[in-house]
Amino acid sequence: MQAMVFSRYGDESVLELTRRPDPVPGDGDVLVEVRAAGVNPVDWKHREGAVRNDRPFPQGIGWDVAGVVRATVPGGPAVGEAVYGMLPLPYGGAYQELAVLPASAVAPKPATLTFAEAAAVPLAALTAWQALEAAGAAAGLRVLVHAGAGGVGHFAVQLARHLGAHVTATASARNLEFLDRLGVDAPVDRAGADLAAAGPFDIVLDTVGGPTQHAAWPLLRPGGTLITLPEPVDEAHRLPGITARRVVVAPDGEALRRIGALIDTGSLHVEVQAVLPLAEAAQAHRVSERGRVRGKLVLALPGAAPMGAGRHDG
Ligand SMILES: NC(=O)c1ccc[n+]([C@@H]2O[C@H](COP(=O)([O-])OP(=O)(O)OC[C@H]3O[C@@H](n4cnc5c(N)ncnc54)[C@H](OP(=O)(O)O)[C@@H]3O)[C@@H](O)[C@H]2O)c1
Known part of the structure; x- marks a missing residue:
């Protein structure tokens, strides 16, 4: 071959x-x-x-x-x-x-x-699915998805909206209209974003790492959850009262079957x-x-x- x-x-x-x-x-x-x-x-x-x-x-x-x-x-x-x-x-x-x-x-x-x-x-949508599941995403919760226009991010914002969460997502200016089309409640320009004003959040999905992960802690309300994807949790920046963990994606045919159903019914682009x-x-x-x-x-x-x-x- x-x-x-x-x-x-x-x-x-x-x-x-x-x-x-x-x-x-x-x-x-x-x-x-x-x-x-x-x-x-x-x-x-x-x-x-x-x-x-x-x-x-x-x-x-x-x-x-x-x-x-x-x-x-x-x-x-x-x-x-x-x-x-x-x-x-x-x-x-x-x-x-x-x-x-x-x-x-x-x-x-x-x-x-x-x-x-x-x-x-598969990999990007399963990551989004498993990250939202690990965070306990549910209707009414306020979720921040970093890099909402990327592979993982564009699935995460739609899946979180599908669950009934209020979704804020970051992207560069050229992608804000795209986030809007995906149903994001509050698209935020990542250049000079005032995320503190958009929060506090129940859940932050960090798809970027480094300073973005560090800046995520104070955006969360007490009892909130930080999910990191590119890197492990940096304990040096930990704030009390926040649950934080890294999710590493795993294959899951059953979840892909359910994701496929959302795609085929027009709920997931x-x-x-x-x-x-x-x-x-x-x-x-x-x-x-x-x-x-x-x-x-x-x-x-x-x-x-x-x-x-x-x-x-x-
Ligand atoms: N732990 C795991 O199991 C797992 C699974 C999947 C992915 N990951 C990791 O998660 C990261 C994201 O993966 P991906 O597939 O979504 O990547 P990707 O599709 O390559 O992400 C590209 C997007 O990132 C956005 N972006 C770049 N820098 C940004 C910033 N500082 N703030 C906000 N948005 C930014 C860009 O949007 P703009 O151009 O609009 O800024 C672009 O749309 C990668 O590091 C990947 O390795 C981990």
Whole structure:
């Protein structure tokens, strides 16, 4: 099969499109013919060596797939079924023609999405889902989502609104109208934002880290919850009375089934900034690393229908 791999940690130039033996599914795994692979910041963090695993080089890369089941297990999806899912961290292997995933990590591809759109969903939407669940998000609570226009953020703001929360979200000026379209109650320009005036919040989702995490503590009311995603909780800035924890996303086919239902009923919009061919993975990483993507970037595998060629391509 064709696969994007890397044989040492480094910048985008270490990515290499090559031929690899077809992967062999283990017990409980399905084999998926990948039509599209989602791009996430963890992909380039892995390529750089900030996220590592114990596998030898060359290593596969990427965690999000949408494609067609080629081999399955009893109780799993049917051979030929269109599915989407997330590979378990920390072992990448989505930027390739065939991917292996636990059957429990996949769900039927949302019928209203192309493969490219579906590949944009799993890791980012599951992160948003699991972060809101960990925070106890519920109707009436005031939630602040940092980077509301990003991959995780654009799912988080919509899911929090769906739960009935009051949602404030940060973005640069060019994305404020986008946040408004996603249903954000209070879009805030991250340049010079007076977030203290918009608070206090019951929940803050920090998708940025560093000073953004540090500044989050005093925005929370006593008893509030801070969820961090890029980094662990920095205890040096802890304030009493605030619950804080880092969420690390895990595959969950059942949650993807429920997320798919929200997508298919029009309750959850999937924003795809661009679809690039697999061969342009290095360019996708360059764009992702600049930190300005609206929604998601996706890689299309050879033979996949181009974006917009038909939404019902399953
Ligand atoms: N712990 C986990 O399991 C987990 C899971 C997923 C992601 N993450 C991490 O969470 C982070 C976000 O992931 P992602 O996929 O959402 O990234 P992303 O899609 O690349 O985020 C890009 C967005 O960030 C916004 N942004 C950049 N700097 C900002 C700032 N200072 N304030 C507000 N918005 C800012 C940009 O909006 P503007 O251009 O409008 O500013 C852009 O839309 C990454 O570090 C990722 O590795 C962790």
